[in-house]
Amino acid sequence: MNMVDKNVSYRSGNVDMTHGGGGRAMADLIRDLFHRHLRNPILDQGNDAALIEVPEGRLVMSTDGHVISPLFFPGGDIGSLAVHGTLNDVAMTGARPLYLTAGFILEEGFPLADLERIVMSMAQAANDAGVPVITGDTKVVEKGKGDGVFITTTGLGVVPDGVRVSADRAKPGQAILLSGTIGDHGVAILSKRENLEFETEILSDSAALHGLVAEMVAAVPDIAVLRDPTRGGLAATLNEIARAANVGMMLDEAAIPLKPDVSAACELLGLDPLYVANEGKLVCLCEEADADKLLAVMKAHPHGGNAAIIGHVTDDAANLIQMKTGFGGTRVVDWLAGEQLPRIC
Amino acid sequence: MCLAIPAKVTALEAGDMAVVALEGVKKRISVALLDDVSVGDYVLIHVGYALHKVSAEEAARTLALMAEAGILKEELEEITGGAA
Amino acid sequence: MKYVDEFRARDLAEKLAVQIAAEAKPDRTYHLMEFCGGHTHAIFRYGVQDLMPENVKFVHGPGCPVCVLPVRRLDDAVELAEKHGVILCSYGDMMRVPGTKQRSLIKAKADGADIRMIYSTQDALKIARENPDRQVVFFAIGFETTTPPTAVAIKQAEAEGLENFSVFCNHVLTPSAIGHILDSPEVRDLGTVKIDGFLGPSHVSSVIGSEPYEFFAEEFAKPVVIAGFEPLDVMQSVLMLIRQVNEGRAEVENEYTRVVTREGNLKAQALVSEVFELRQSFEWRGLGEVPYSALRIRDAYAAFDAEKRFTVTEKQSREVKSCECPAILRGVKKPTDCKLFGTVCTPDNPMGSCMVSSEGACAAYWTYGRFREPAKQKAEAIA
Numbered sequence A: 001m002n003m004v005d006k007n008v009s010y011r012s013g014n015v016d017m018t019h020g021g022g023g024r025a026m027a028d029l030i031r032d033l034f035h036r037h038l039r040n041p042i043l044d045q046g047n048d049a050a051l052i053e054v055p056e057g058r059l060v061m062s063t064d065g066h067v068i069s070p071l072f073f074p075g076g077d078i079g080s081l082a083v084h085g086t087l088n089d090v091a092m093t094g095a096r097p098l099y100l101t102a103g104f105i106l107e108e109g110f111p112l113a114d115l116e117r118i119v120m121s122m123a124q125a126a127n128d129a130g131v132p133v134i135t136g137d138t139k140v141v142e143k144g145k146g147d148g149v150f151i152t153t154t155g156l157g158v159v160p161d162g163v164r165v166s167a168d169r170a171k172p173g174q175a176i177l178l179s180g181t182i183g184d185h186g187v188a189i190l191s192k193r194e195n196l197e198f199e200t201e202i203l204s205d206s207a208a209l210h211g212l213v214a215e216m217v218a219a220v221p222d223i224a225v226l227r228d229p230t231r232g233g234l235a236a237t238l239n240e241i242a243r244a245a246n247v248g249m250m251l252d253e254a255a256i257p258l259k260p261d262v263s264a265a266c267e268l269l270g271l272d273p274l275y276v277a278n279e280g281k282l283v284c285l286c287e288e289a290d291a292d293k294l295l296a297v298m299k300a301h302p303h304g305g306n307a308a309i310i311g312h313v314t315d316d317a318a319n320l321i322q323m324k325t326g327f328g329g330t331r332v333v334d335w336l337a338g339e340q341l342p343r344i345c
Numbered sequence B: 001m002c003l004a005i006p007a008k009v010t011a012l013e014a015g016d017m018a019v020v021a022l023e024g025v026k027k028r029i030s031v032a033l034l035d036d037v038s039v040g041d042y043v044l045i046h047v048g049y050a051l052h053k054v055s056a057e058e059a060a061r062t063l064a065l066m067a068e069a070g071i072l073k074e075e076l077e078e079i080t081g082g083a084a
Numbered sequence C: 001m002k003y004v005d006e007f008r009a010r011d012l013a014e015k016l017a018v019q020i021a022a023e024a025k026p027d028r029t030y031h032l033m034e035f036c037g038g039h040t041h042a043i044f045r046y047g048v049q050d051l052m053p054e055n056v057k058f059v060h061g062p063g064c065p066v067c068v069l070p071v072r073r074l075d076d077a078v079e080l081a082e083k084h085g086v087i088l089c090s091y092g093d094m095m096r097v098p099g100t101k102q103r104s105l106i107k108a109k110a111d112g113a114d115i116r117m118i119y120s121t122q123d124a125l126k127i128a129r130e131n132p133d134r135q136v137v138f139f140a141i142g143f144e145t146t147t148p149p150t151a152v153a154i155k156q157a158e159a160e161g162l163e164n165f166s167v168f169c170n171h172v173l174t175p176s177a178i179g180h181i182l183d184s185p186e187v188r189d190l191g192t193v194k195i196d197g198f199l200g201p202s203h204v205s206s207v208i209g210s211e212p213y214e215f216f217a218e219e220f221a222k223p224v225v226i227a228g229f230e231p232l233d234v235m236q237s238v239l240m241l242i243r244q245v246n247e248g249r250a251e252v253e254n255e256y257t258r259v260v261t262r263e264g265n266l267k268a269q270a271l272v273s274e275v276f277e278l279r280q281s282f283e284w285r286g287l288g289e290v291p292y293s294a295l296r297i298r299d300a301y302a303a304f305d306a307e308k309r310f311t312v313t314e315k316q317s318r319e320v321k322s323c324e325c326p327a328i329l330r331g332v333k334k335p336t337d338c339k340l341f342g343t344v345c346t347p348d349n350p351m352g353s354c355m356v357s358s359e360g361a362c363a364a365y366w367t368y369g370r371f372r373e374p375a376k377q378k379a380e381a382i383a
Helices: A024-038 A078-091 A112-129 A184-190 A210-219 A233-245 A260-269 A288-299 B056-080 C010-023 C037-045 C071-082 C105-110 C121-130 C147-160 C174-183 C203-208 C211-219 C231-247 C266-275 C299-304 C325-329 C361-372 C375-382
Strands: A058-066 A096-107 A133-141 A149-159 A175-178 A225-227 A248-252 A283-286 A308-314 A321-324 A330-332 B005-013 B017-022 B025-030 B042-046 B049-053 C030-036 C056-063 C087-091 C115-118 C136-142 C165-171 C197-200 C224-226 C252-254 C276-278 C281-284 C288-291 C295-297
Touching (some): A024 A112, A024 A133, A058 A078, A078 A096, A096 A112, A096 A210, A112 A133, A184 A260, A210 A288, B056 C010, B056 C231, C010 C231, C037 C231, C056 C325, C071 C165, C165 C295, C165 C299, C203 C211
Parallel strands (some): A096 A133, A248 A321, C030 C056, C030 C197, C087 C136, C136 C165
Antiparallel strands (some): A175 A283, A175 A308, A225 A283, A248 A308, B017 B025, C276 C295, C281 C288
16 A cells, blocks of 8 residues: 555645544545654554553653744744643653643644644654654634644653652752753744844754753752743743742852843843743752752753853742842842833833 | 944945844844944944944043053052952 | 943953942932933843942932823823724833723733834834835834934835824923923922932933033033943943032033934934924923923924824823822832832832833832842732
8 A cells, every 4th residue: 555645745735624624634634744744653543542551650741832923933843842842841840751742723724835844843853852742633723713823732751760850849058050041042033023033043942851851860860940941031930939939049140151142132122031931941950069960961961061050049038039240230030020022222 | 211232234225224233143224314334333223223333442442441440449459458 | 242241341340349439438428310211220230239339329210211101192092003993003112001090002902902013113114014004103202312213214204105104203302301300399499309410311312412411510510421321331420420529510421432422413313303393391201291391293294293193082091199100200209119119019010100111210129129128028028
């Protein structure tokens, strides 16, 4: 049987309502686009639900809806982002991710060629991560009721014995480590936004971090906290941790890795890179005594080359994140109020 | 108020437009408010417009003025043996 | 970043701090008003206050265009978008400012109004070109820095015959506001706002030059130093002000010579006076009516004046009653003197304009400086 010959071509044409209608068009789309690119033994069973053996250990599950404009951006697209985002959420418990699921909401009129690009990118990301997409769903909404494509992914993983990562384990005296430069993703996205366009070689840092996490927990199983500073940037993540554990923090601005181009773009738009999103970075809190060892492990990993110790946890009932500025003063790094908007003054 | 940043003019374009660079970031801006802008000039950018050229000589002079402050610090350190 | 990083250098900051401490006389206090929100922002963002001796105090002035726009004008802009169905183009800064009943552009947008955030007036022109069957109004705010780009856009719209483009003009003038503060009873008679000197606007002055400040340096016998917005510029300017105060001088000095000249940008000034003329009076949030403090579009360009093209209704615009923005903008009160500060009014839920703009004194206090203020206890109480 030659499957390829039977495949419907998705090089042209648009998503229409029949692609979500339950008839042949939908079955063809699922077979020739989703299954073809995402294929793996469990998905290939072709059932409505994936049957898996229960793995040993503590299970973690996380789900994440992905909406982004533009859908294709420097360094990634919504497909790779949907894989990385959920893998990272699972990994931030210290877990090893095992499986992914994906739900697509497609807008009528969306180019099928773009959809194929997205699914291929997703397949590539899942393949690189070694985590298969084992079941999924597709729905089509009328034109005007979606924004091209929305993708919801769910991840399942297992936490190694002895690992107990949780935000409320932050304690005064612990070191704060950051895996690399901040703001790359947000700046890459903004550079393509209508009315803001600027040219930059900055790429989104979108990446799956479970490989890095695996080496970190292997080296220091007692890691207290792991978080990926996505929306709201590093500032939001640190504030969340401080509130969860009822502690404060003191950061050293000069130690926070920042690319010159990201800094420049932020100056141009009036943004503070501490509040700009990342998709391939993590923050880690650990005992002071383990910090250097952990830093060395991070720096040796491709996703942690620019890792740095950026501060320490303090005893502060007001849960303030303070920062020694590069200039020699002190400031507060507060929660982001509303959405960070480019400003003129 | 008035967020503005110095950037280097890298190209002049038709319609009083120009491309400026700030590190590796490039942006199209208007130079309609300036006369005789040349490639290589540093200009102050505000809301997508160049407001003024930045004078290299004056910038150096201001930095030199600031550095004069250091002399006092050094003198104090000599007197107090570094305790200042 | 050339011309940026050099002016944020820590080693020079330490040296300047020593010099300032040495020259500030211990038997007196120096109250220095930074007019511009840009300076307020730099002071808090870099922690400049930490490098100052105890007796050098910053008084935060009204120089934030978002903060001084009266509620009524914001309500008018919302009405243009909602009732007249225009595409309203606004700088990002205005999006979250609360109008009457806490209604902001971002809320109006959520309710269906076509409000678009732009970065430059060129973007507004582009939107007008792309939507020939829609009216496109640019919500123009800002001081002398932001006015010339609006003038360019109006001239360009005329040249292109862009008939669907107009400007809702709210441009205001800096020197008249500074004069108004110095002339107010609180300063002149009551002495409640002690101001020993001014950090003069940096980017405003790149356009208007340093000359316009000469009048009130003389008239009010206060020293003015035109200061750049980088933290070292602020420190050097503080040093220059301290020297003037110590020597009993009240002159206009220019620290920001790399961008500011005495005459300013003459081409920009000519464009502005070609397109705009003085309003007899304009309301400033916090200062009230200030004579000759704002610009309107000249009759020759009336076709591009949104106030002439559309009729907005008279409305009862209201501020939140106990909001102290008016007193804070004049430097009469500190953000921490306001009952709402840190309790019901926070950057997430701003009641007044000073809390919305990142340059507003309240937002700057909250975001960067509240750990050193008594408000810290307040913040703890509500957290």
